[in-house]
Amino acid sequence: MKLLLIIVCVGLLSTTLLACRSIIVPPGKTQNKFSFGIIADCQYHNEEGSGVRKYAKSKEKLESCVTHFNSLDLTYIIHLGDFIDRDYESFDVVVPIYNKLKMPKYHVLGNHDFSVSDDMNEKVPRKMGMSSSYYDFEVKGWRFIVLNGNDISFHAYPKYSKEYNFASTYYIQNKVSSPKWNGAIGEEQMVWLKKKLEKATKKNEKVIVYCHFPVYPENIHNLWNAHEVIALLENYPVVKGYVNGHNHKGNYGFKNGIHYLTFKGMVDTKETAYGIVMIFTDYIEVLGYGREVNRILKISD
Template sequence: MQKYTVLLLINFFLLLANYSSAAANDSFTLGVIADCQYAEQANKGTRYYTSCPDKLSTAVEQFNTLPLSGVLHLGDFIDRDFQNFTVLNTISSVLNTPLYHVLGNHEFSIDDSLKMRVPETLHMPARYYSFEINNWLFIALDGNDVSTYGWPKTSKRHKRNIALFNTKYKGHEDWNGAIGAKQLKWLERKLNTAQTQKQPVVLLSHFPIYPENNHNLWNAQEVLTLISQYSTVKAWFNGHNHVGNYAQKDGVHFVTFHAMLDTDSTAFSTIEFSPNQLVINGQGRQPSMVLPIN
């Protein structure tokens, strides 16, 4: 009897150890920056343009001391001028983990002839794309897909977008944009697959879609209606609204990260992912948060 009890205890502790190991393997951490938005121009109010390279360097140095699985930049790496990408790419090139970009509106505040080179310059596989980390699916969206600025003015895409802006999206802010029909179909296919495989999803965008705000995508309600059909979607991360924001709807956490630009200190964070929660550890202006996962 005693021998049997001992065996049961041994098996129990082995199971506990295996469970703890599995839980640890399911966890990972990412770095997050929004709106570094560097430009060689005079500061404007709280927009400290020329301090951005130093703030980015400090964040990269700190990220490199941590066991990160990647770093996200949520759009507006630069404020204007194509050559400014080189300054920031040089700084971020020393990261010892992958850097994943999404496209912001200021990425296209450059000469028209250079707009098609932006994704390649940021080492992006495409304007919108997905990647996986520890069975989590991250979907990087292009909210400049339909916009007044995101494509060369001589392109057919620009002419179609202007027609949409003047009809379907008339009255919206021209510094926002929308996700086009083709990209929405792609997103729907990605979400269907993730739902079938019970794979948790985080959507990445420069632009918010919730709560209501003048920084939101032009077709925010259409996108919100689509993603609300999928219980596998756990979070939407974005920048663009420099003062930050947060809301929860239908089990999805909508987090607007504070801009690195708009502070004389800094704003960035790490996010610890686990099966039960997301823990945002903020630095500087970025607040910390604990977000339960259902």
């Protein structure tokens, strides 16, 4: 009985410490303003998968992650795209799990989210609970801008549709060297982004931009018009970070005051991968779980 009691106590202590990890402030650090959770590339499918890619295991990994998030005081959760690997029916497995989150929850659209039959493409955003494919929201003086990198895409529209043909023309005329499974931000969305950045500047808000596709450092996974997006972001010093998924290995770069952070894919591991982000006055702290790494990202006014 004593042995059983010790085991139970140790287990409870471990769980408590894990739950408190994101709210314990080390000596010398100021209390964080708020914290939120990030997941990238759950990419569920009922196929077991091969190599490092474990599609079916994403269900239990997502369940565990949601349980952990619900035990913490987090402002919101965001998934950075590729919620499924393929097949519209895959949403029926992971959407109910994600919807168990007790706090506000958001999605970014990924290329694999549109790996469904052509007649189901336009239903994907609504299935994921999205009223718009790109949008923004504010938390305590921070503006979070969610982009749709499938705006110009071979994946997001029925084959040979007007939008598909436009993507084909764009790809050829711009001599895009990035693979066709990436995409681009369209002109209308770029205008919208500029207006949001101008508004954030006037309100003295700090900005983090979310997208499924990276833009920096140079990488095979980057948006087709990555340089155009970077040029726009760098015009606004209020932009402190650009956060994405897509490259399951993860990545990081810093350029002209902006942190470019790629979260590791949850699907590519027997373990898991997700993070908790803590916003402080002059830095951002990332607490990595599973194979996601810890980071301290300095920010300036």
